[in-house]
Each structure stands twice: as C-alpha cells, then as structure tokens.
Amino acid sequence: MAGIWIDIDIDAIAANYREVVKLVKPPARCMAVVKADAYGLGSVEVARTLAAEGCEAFAVTTVEEGLILRRHGINGIILVLGPALPQEWALALEEDLHLTVADAGVVFQLEQTCRNMSKKVQIHLKLETGMGRTGFGLQELEGLAELLLKSPHLEVAGVYTHFARAAQRDHEFTQRQYERFGAGVAALAGHGIVPGWKHVCNSGAFLDYPEYHHDFVRVGTLLIGHVPGPGFNDRLTLKDPWAAKTNILYVHRVPKGTHVGYQSIYKTKTETNLALIPAGYADGFGVVPHLVPQGGWDLVKIIIKNIASLFGLTLGKERIELQGRSVRVAGKIGMQLTVLDVGQVNCAPGDEVKIPLRRTLANPRLLRQYWRGGRIYAKRTLTEEGVFLVQAE
Ligand SMILES: *Cc1c(COP(=O)(O)O)cnc(C)c1O
Numbered sequence: 048m049a050g051i052w053i054d055i056d057i058d059a060i061a062a063n064y065r066e067v068v069k070l071v072k073p074p075a076r077c078m079a080v081v082k083a084d085a086y087g088l089g090s091v092e093v094a095r096t097l098a099a100e101g102c103e104a105f106a107v108t109t110v111e112e113g114l115i116l117r118r119h120g121i122n123g124i125i126l127v128l129g130p131a132l133p134q135e136w137a138l139a140l141e142e143d144l145h146l147t148v149a150d151a152g153v154v155f156q157l158e159q160t161c162r163n164m165s166k167k168v169q170i171h172l173k174l175e176t177g178m179g180r181t182g183f184g185l186q187e188l189e190g191l192a193e194l195l196l197k198s199p200h201l202e203v204a205g206v207y208t209h210f211a212r213a214a215q216r217d218h219e220f221t222q223r224q225y226e227r228f229g230a231g232v233a234a235l236a237g238h239g240i241v242p243g244w245k246h247v248c249n250s251g252a253f254l255d256y257p258e259y260h261h262d263f264v265r266v267g268t269l270l271i272g273h274v275p276g277p278g279f280n281d282r283l284t285l286k287d288p289w290a291a292k293t294n295i296l297y298v299h300r301v302p303k304g305t306h307v308g309y310q311s312i313y314k315t316k317t318e319t320n321l322a323l324i325p326a327g328y329a330d331g332f333g334v335v336p337h338l339v340p341q342g343g344w345d346l347v348k349i350i351i352k353n354i355a356s357l358f359g360l361t362l363g364k365e366r367i368e369l370q371g372r373s374v375r376v377a378g379k380i381g382m383q384l385t386v387l388d389v390g391q392v393n394c395a396p397g398d399e400v401k402i403p404l405r406r407t408l409a410n411p412r413l414l415r416q417y418w419r420g421g422r423i424y425a426k427r428t429l430t431e432e433g434v435f436l437v438q439a440e
C-alpha cells in the first residue's frame with residue numbers, strides 16, 4: 048500500500064463511551080458529538096459503535112452530516128447544531144433530523160415548509176450566552192415565544208447553549224454563561240414556552256459541572272480519547288483509538304552538507320540516510336489549526352518556535368517514530384512527499400512509519416481501517432463521487 052492509512056481501534060471508542068457514561072448524572076444522557084466526520088475518525092463507524100453501546104442521541108454540525116448517519120442506519124436522535132439553510136429543510140424533515148433554531152426570522156418560513164409537507168419538526172432553541180456565534184439574546188425571547196405559539200408544526204424539543212471557555216476552565220466565565228442560560232429558560236417559560244430538554248455541557252463542562260448535566264451532555268472530545276485541556280487528566284481513563292501510518296518509499300545515503308527540500312532549509316550535519324515517505328500537507332500532515340496564544344508566555348513560545356524554524360530547527364515538534372526510535376523531518380513538509388533524516392536507523396522501502404496526524408485535519412479520503420478484537424473488521428474509502436464507502440473485511 049502506498050500512501051497513508053489510519054488504524055482506528057473501535058474497542059477504544061466503546062471503552063471511552065463507557066467511561067463517560069459512568070460520570071453522566073441521571074437523568075442526563077450522553078449526546079455523542081460526531082461532527083466533522085467524528086473528529087476525523089469516521090462518523091458512521093463511530094456512531095454505529097456508540098449506538099451498539101446504547102447511545103441514543105448524536106449531534107453534527109450540518110444537515111449533510113446528519114443525512115450520512117441516517118442513511119447508514121443510525122436511528123437515534125440526530126441534532127444539527129449549525130443553522131440549516133432553507134433549501135436543506137425538506138431533506139432534514141424527511142429524515143427526522145432535529146434542527147437548531149437560532150434566529151426568529153426562520154420560524155415563520157420553517158412552519159410553512161412543515162405545513163406543506165404535513166410534517167412536524169423537532170427544534171432546539173440555541174441561546175447566546177457568551178460564545179458570540181449564534182443564538183437568541185434575552186431580549187429576543189418574548190418575540191420568539193409569540194412566533195412559536197403560532198407555529199404548531201414546530202415542537203420545541205430542547206433549549207441549549209455552548210460554553211466558550213470550559214476547556215480553559217475559566218469558571219467565572221462559564222458560570223456567568225450558565226446564569227444567562229437560566230435566565231433565558233425562565234424567560235421562555237414566562238412566555239409560555241417550556242422546551243422538553245435542556246443541554247449545555249461540552250466535554251470540559253461535563254467534567255467540571257455535574258450539576259449542569261440536565262437532560263443531555265454533548266460530548267465529543269472525550270469519546271475520541273482526548274481531554275479538552277490541561278488539568279482534566281485524572282478524571283477518567285481514556286484510550287487513544289487513532290494511529291496514522293505510512294510506508295517508506297525510498298532510502299538514500301547522502302554526504303554531510305546535503306540540502307534537502309524546498310527552499311533548502313535543511314542541510315545534513317553528517318553523512319546520513321534520508322528516507323522518503325508519501326505524506327504531506329495535502330494529507331493534513333504538518334497542518335495546524337488556527338492556534339491563538341493563551342497569554343503572554345504562550346505567545347513567547349510561539350515566537351521562539353517560529354524563529355527556530357527559520358534556522359531549520361524543530362523545537363518541541365512532534366517526531367516520527369521509526370523502529371522504536373524517533374527521527375526528524377528533514378526540511379519542509381511537501382504537498383505529498385516528505386523526507387526524514389533517519390541517521391543510522393536501519394530501514395528500507397516498505398517499512399512502516401507511524402506519523403503524527405491531527406485527527407480533525409487528516410484528509411477524509413485517507414483509508415480508515417477499523418479494528419475490533421485485534422483484527423480489522425471494516426475499511427472505509429471515498430468513492431469517485433466522494434461518498435464514504437464502508438466495506439466489511
Ligand atoms: C463541538 C461541540 C460540542 C462538543 O464539544 P467537545 O468539547 O468536543 O466535547 C458540544 N456542543 C457544541 C454546540 C459543539 O459545537
């Protein structure tokens with residue numbers, strides 16, 4: 048196999064789910080957040096696994112993500128967190144997706160669509176409490192309630208909000224958001240709207256605030272084996288289901304002073320071996336999300352790292368694991384090809400290399416191999432049409 052593949056240990060995901068469920072405070076249930084292709088692991092296999100473990104509710108960002116789950120046999124609640132466009136409503140209604148309503152302007156039109164289709168829709172009202180992205184402010188709720196009371200096809204299944212700083216454990220901010228949420232829920236009730244469920248917790252708030260669990264906790268990060276930030280580590284035992292791997296394509300012995308790659312930023316310091324791997328930024332290798340420094344010290348670290356990289360140094364950068372040794376990337380990571388300076392580590396074309404690849408940034412077209420009980424039971428590829436194809440082994 049030439050390219051990158053990703054081994055996913057589905058037993059680890061099931062184990063993580065059981066760890067989470069142990070901490071869910073009844074009557075709350077876990078709504079598994081499987082947006083962005085289940086953070087890169089593959090939403091269909093992850094949702095199937097969680098459903099088999101008893102998970103009854105899932106959350107995604109887009110209608111399309113919800114439809115993928117429905118069409119692969121996920122029967123539970125599927126909540127679309129992002130605002131859906133009017134042209135997506137009919138499909139969402141047909142598949143009984145729950146929709147987020149964050150704007151009073153859509154209520155009338157959504158009611159019309161439902162009436163035309165003779166179908167009711169389950170909606171979740173999103174309250175804006177501090178994230179500043181979407182949702183109703185306190186002063187909008189009276190008008191919203193009036194509209195909802197005139198919309199018999201819209202059933203208010205839930206009301207929710209989203210915490211901006213729970214992963215950073217900014218308790219003051221989170222608590223203030225929660226107070227605003229409470230005020231919003233009370234205001235809605237005062238105007239005759241009592242949603243079925245309340246849900247506010249993401250992974251960070253779920254761990255820190257059992258008293259906020261209400262009817263659902265919306266957990267994503269923990270299920271795929273990460274804690275949301277520092278300081279959460281002792282709360283539960285998580286397993287890492289993810290390993291991205293590739294094979295060495297080519298090995299070449301070079302003299303001291305050889306320049307490697309674009310812009311020649313790397314120069315060998317001794318005679319050494321260079322190994323080529325079929326991995327690059329088109330696969331998501333070496334790509335980083337939009338990271339914002341969290342305070343002055345973090346900013347200094349980022350600046351030092353960037354200056355160091357100008358001189359071809361990699362400070363604290365993840366290394367590549369080869370034959371149990373760690374080797375470094377030589378020069379710039381290319382689009383699809385990258386060179387490793389393997390030094391005296393003995394290796395040959397075909398040898399397996401484990402590479403650091405951020406889950407959410409790993410290209411979805413890369414092969415996912417699903418492992419259960421120590422063997423591969425399914426593989427996922429993308430068809431020519433860009434549709435996920437899951438095939439049993
Ligand atoms: C992504 C997301 C979550 C899950 O957050 P994690 O920290 O990954 O558990 C919960 N709620 C909303 C609205 C989200 O967008």
